[in-house]
Amino acid sequence: MSTPSEPGHDRSEPHLGAIVGERRRLTNIAYRLLGSLSDAEDAVQETYARWYAMSRQQQEAIESPGAWLTTVAGRICLDMLGSARVRREAYVGAWIPEPLPDRTEWFNGRAGGGRAAPDDPADRITLDESVNMAFLVVLESMTPAERVAFILHDVFRYPFAEVAEIVGRTPAACRQLASSARRRLRAARTPMGPAAEQAGLVRNFKEAWEAKNIKALVGLLDPDATMTADGGGLVGTVLRPVKGSERIAQYLIHIADKTPGLALLERMVNGRPGLVAQHTGTPVTVAAFDITGGRIRCIWAVRNPEKLRPWTDSGQN
Secondary structure, X not given: OOOOOOOOOOOOOOOHHHHHHOHXXXXXHXXXXXXXXXXXXXXXXXXXXXXXXXXXXXXXXXXXXXXXXXXXXXXXXXXXXXXXXXXHHOXXXXXXXXXXEOOOOOOOOOOOOOOOOOOOHXXXXXXOHHHOHHHHHHHOOOOHXXXXXXXXXXXXXXXXXXXXXXXXXXXXXXXXXXXXXXXXXXXXXXXXXXXXXXXXXXXXXXXHXXXXXXXXXXXXXXXXXXXXXXXXOOOOOOOOOEXXXXXXXXXXXXXXXXXXXXXXXXXXXXXXXXXXXXXXXXXXXXXXXXXXXXXXXXXEXXXXXXXXXXXXXXXXX
């Protein structure tokens, strides 16, 4: 389909500037709701398709195009969340949200310079606390309605009256959904140290892995640490989380022995210090970390190549 920024749309259309300007905000909402960049872009595309399927008269009758787009996008995401639960029951291994690169580190195939193309969905995502991997993983434990109510109200500050129109419940019910979501977050989240401290720990982890130093790796990991990998059945990886610092360290050394020439790069992943593993110049794993009390508590290793497209297209080296 053609999008509002493509040829074929009359620039005299009502509200065109406002409609085009909503794409970044809608993509930000959809990614947080779905945890998938490709699904978020599909939701936004479908939202615009519905707008342009209306007659000029119908469009002119809409008082606030931005509010209309948000309502439609929210409902589309709500439906997609419901169907995603069914799809993930058949997913091979663990499902991890899609990792995002920092826009300052990749530029649409031109590492280190230039500008990302305006149609790159990843470049529209504002990286903040609501997209760090630990946050997104907790969102996955919520019901679709809880997730939509919480993200729209607590993250994007939509009043519950507007959220209710999207979720199809009363404002009071939406307030309860958001409250339940907050309790889930409080139960799961732990304090994180300064970014510089996190970056230093990730660097030490990288160097210990490269040196195949099991003792050093164990010392950097929380004794009850967990490593979860997502290959989607497309590449080989563990299907269940690896638990315990010693088991994780042993597994990492096994990977290093099994894949000679693996290059580890320090990169920002969803706004936090992370690692990208490259083999023959191609990113094969993107790892995000949850660091608490000076140790690594969780590692999320995304290996599914379909989730690494923003990284493989970036030409990082």
